[in-house]
Amino acid sequence: MYTILGAGGSVSNELVKLLAARKLPFRTVSRHASAPPGAADVRIADLTKHEQTVEAVAGSDVVFLLAGLKYDHKLWAEQWPRIIDNAVDACKQARAKLIFFDNVYMYGRVNGPMTEETPYNPASRKGAVRAQIARRLERAWKDGELTAMIARAADFYGPDAKNGIPNVMVFEPLRKGGKAMCLVSDAMPHSYTYVPDAAEALLKLAESPTAWNQTWHLPTAPQPLTGREFIQAAAQAMGKEPRYRVLSRTMVKMAGWFDATIREVHEMLYQNDSPYLFDSSKYARAFGFAGTPYAKGIEAAQGVGIRE
Numbered sequence: 001m002y003t004i005l006g007a008g009g010s011v012s013n014e015l016v017k018l019l020a021a022r023k024l025p026f027r028t029v030s031r032h033a034s035a036p037p038g039a040a041d042v043r044i045a046d047l048t049k050h051e052q053t054v055e056a057v058a059g060s061d062v063v064f065l066l067a068g069l070k071y072d073h074k075l076w077a078e079q080w081p082r083i084i085d086n087a088v089d090a091c092k093q094a095r096a097k098l099i100f101f102d103n104v105y106m107y108g109r110v111n112g113p114m115t116e117e118t119p120y121n122p123a124s125r126k127g128a129v130r131a132q133i134a135r136r137l138e139r140a141w142k143d144g145e146l147t148a149m150i151a152r153a154a155d156f157y158g159p160d161a162k163n164g165i166p167n168v169m170v171f172e173p174l175r176k177g178g179k180a181m182c183l184v185s186d187a188m189p190h191s192y193t194y195v196p197d198a199a200e201a202l203l204k205l206a207e208s209p210t211a212w213n214q215t216w217h218l219p220t221a222p223q224p225l226t227g228r229e230f231i232q233a234a235a236q237a238m239g240k241e242p243r244y245r246v247l248s249r250t251m252v253k254m255a256g257w258f259d260a261t262i263r264e265v266h267e268m269l270y271q272n273d274s275p276y277l278f279d280s281s282k283y284a285r286a287f288g289f290a291g292t293p294y295a296k297g298i299e300a301a302q303g304v305g306i307r308e
Helices: 010-021 050-057 073-094 125-142 165-175 195-207 227-238 249-256 260-266 281-287 294-301
Strands: 002-005 026-030 041-044 062-065 097-102 148-152 180-183 215-217 244-247
Touching: 002 010, 002 050, 010 026, 010 195, 050 073, 062 073, 062 195, 073 097, 073 125, 097 125, 097 195, 125 148, 148 195, 165 180, 165 227, 165 294, 180 227, 195 281, 215 281, 227 244, 227 294, 244 249, 249 260
Parallel strands: 002 026, 002 062, 026 041, 062 097, 097 148, 148 215, 180 244
Antiparallel strands: none
């Protein structure tokens, strides 16, 4: 039994499609009941609650922790350590393997490509939380508490990635006839993980006996586009003019006075004022796939999952 903790997000939705297509038994767990096609079981649970998490995981063989929290560093500091502890304990009790879907915030500002060996040097409050919980999970598998892995993605985009930065700042405004937006600079290359690639890689890793008890970067196309190039490619795919504006640090800070989510974005702008290079060559060597090329991914992302 595969169990998805934190079902309902873009990566989870793609993973559910794969599991259903292959007729693999899976259970979805979220705060709200939603039965996707093919699910063998659907449960409601609050992952910050130990007993609920243990009950949700019982009977599982492999658990995908794909949960997302409101973009708030205080909430992250309060809830993420509890969620990780609960998931680890639940998997230990069920004798299940755990895959944690992670981001790259713990690396902080990196001079060069980010790899699985990049040291943790968080440059933000949210990054400090991600470093804390990643270390907790690493200790668990090194100490033999359970079998686990961390699977990391860059910023993501895709057909159903409603909250992905390119979907919100590029695809949606262009589709509506407006200007796309770019954070801080349009001249810096920025890696993006294509969501269907992430989901397929999660399942491949889960099925690989040699993939466990280590960290993997999920397949992400090399040679990332600059902000300008990404917008131009999106506009071409949509038959639109590549009109856009660059949002400066000052503009983001001012917008943050009125919007809590934008306020949280401000401390992450270091990811946009220099090259953001995500290296997934370890996965490419092991599984023979380097990620969907940007032109193909951008074309596939148009018009799906972005609705009025």
